[in-house]
Amino acid sequence: MTTAGLDGDTGAQPQRTMLSWHRTVLSVTLGTLVVSITAQRLEHPLIAAIAALTAFALLVLVLRSLRQWGPHARARWTVLQMTCISVVVLGSLGLLLALVNLFS
Amino acid sequence: MCEGETREALGVEPAEYDDEDDRVEAGSGEGTGAADEAERETRRPQSVYGVGTEPDVRFSLANERTALAWLRTGLTLVAGGVALTTLASFGDGHAVLDVIAALACLAGGVLALAAISGWRRRERALRLGDPLPAPRILPVLVGAVAVFALLMAGYAVYQVLM
Numbered sequence: 001m002t003t004a005g006l007d008g009d010t011g012a013q014p015q016r017t018m019l020s021w022h023r024t025v026l027s028v029t030l031g032t033l034v035v036s037i038t039a040q041r042l043e044h045p046l047i048a049a050i051a052a053l054t055a056f057a058l059l060v061l062v063l064r065s066l067r068q069w070g071p072h073a074r075a076r077w078t079v080l081q082m083t084c085i086s087v088v089v090l091g092s093l094g095l096l097l098a099l100v101n102l103f104s
Numbered sequence: 105m106c107e108g109e110t111r112e113a114l115g116v117e118p119a120e121y122d123d124e125d126d127r128v129e130a131g132s133g134e135g136t137g138a139a140d141e142a143e144r145e146t147r148r149p150q151s152v153y154g155v156g157t158e159p160d161v162r163f164s165l166a167n168e169r170t171a172l173a174w175l176r177t178g179l180t181l182v183a184g185g186v187a188l189t190t191l192a193s194f195g196d197g198h199a200v201l202d203v204i205a206a207l208a209c210l211a212g213g214v215l216a217l218a219a220i221s222g223w224r225r226r227e228r229a230l231r232l233g234d235p236l237p238a239p240r241i242l243p244v245l246v247g248a249v250a251v252f253a254l255l256m257a258g259y260a261v262y263q264v265l266m
């Protein structure tokens with residue numbers, strides 16, 4: 001009978017999880033850049049700047065934290081929190097863009 | 105399906121960390137019981153890691169991937185909202201598109217918060233050996249997508265008729 005845990009799993013689970021992290025970080029970064037470009041096109045330079053800075057800060061912070069990632073590492077919660085905050089910030093910027101576009 | 109049933113379905117038995125050797129073999133890297141206790145007290149979030157026992161790491165990793173998938177779903181809603189804002193800017197009088205875009209972005213942000221809340225609830229259940237909680241946000245998401253689709257269909261019909 002197989003024993004559950006990483007010993008019986010030969011690394012596939014951490015790899016899949018890491019790939020999932022990569023997809024998420026890539027998606028958030030690209031999403032932020034899309035918001036930035038859209039804001040720039042709609043002539044809202046402040047929103048564009050905030051979005052671009054968010055993308056940059058996110059990349060630096062998350063990639064630094066992911067270096068410490070491991071199946072038993074403590075950094076996972078921090079990175080998860082930062083990624084969640086990034087999506088919320090992105091959603092807020094998108095909401096702001098839609099409202100500014102609506103009332104201008 | 106609860107954790108025990110999941111393990112039975114997988115045909116595996118939980119890893120037992122009864123002695124120090126097992127811990128070292130499993131790669132947890134922890135040392136003594138005092139160190140475990142110190143880690144339990146400092147590891148965040150306390151509402152999750154302050155209770156229960158360390159579950160099979162595969163279940164924790166699967167929980168993490170589920171939370172990430174929810175985050176990406178939220179992000180997709182935000183991206184859809186931004187795309188609609190761009191679309192609305194191409195012509196005049198597309199206030200409906202802007203309203204739908206705003207709602208989509210709002211839903212995306214809420215979904216991201218729900219993702220992290222769901223992760224906490226599931227990890228806590230895993231640690232306590234409780235049955236996994238049902239995803240609370242799933243029915244809301246299904247409803248929101250249905251409303252979103254209806255609004256878009258209504259808008260398309262309106263555009264054709266006008």
